[in-house]
Amino acid sequence: MDKKVEILIRSESGILPSYETAGAAGMDISAFLEEPVVLQPGKRALIPTGLYLQIPEGYEVQIRARSGLALRHGIALVNGVGTVDSDYRGEIGVLLINLGEEPFTIQNGDRIAQMVVSRFVSVKWRQAARLQETERGGGGFGHTGK
Secondary structure, X not given: XXXXXXXXXXXXXXXXXXXXXXXXXXXXXXXXXXXXXXEOOOOEEEEEEEEEEEOOOOEEEEEEOOHHHHHHHOEEEXXXXXXXXXXXOOEEEEEEEEOOOOOEXXXXXXXXXXXXXXXXXXXXXXXXXXXXXXXXXXXXXXXXXX
């Protein structure tokens, strides 16, 4: 089932987020820049997209890194995965960091991240005196071995 989401596009190019393949979960989103941004190694920048969304209640948009940019250039998201809430109406910005060794130039229209629309469940906390036991228990990082 396709879910319709209202979108405003400020960029003159009108680049809509798009799925690049039929099985893709994430839609590529592009930079909306008046001039190129050079991201020096170890530096970060908020890159505008010119996109404004009206996300349906009960959904969120996750902004994720593009694996090709990460592999080839060390370009990542500062916050790992960004969350856009359904009540946010501002411009979608992508907070990029250059973890590579060379400067990286971002041009207007470059695909800089991907966006995944996800359903979520809101919860209410109920304080407990103890939790049910499981086989795993409190085993954390690396508890199952290699």
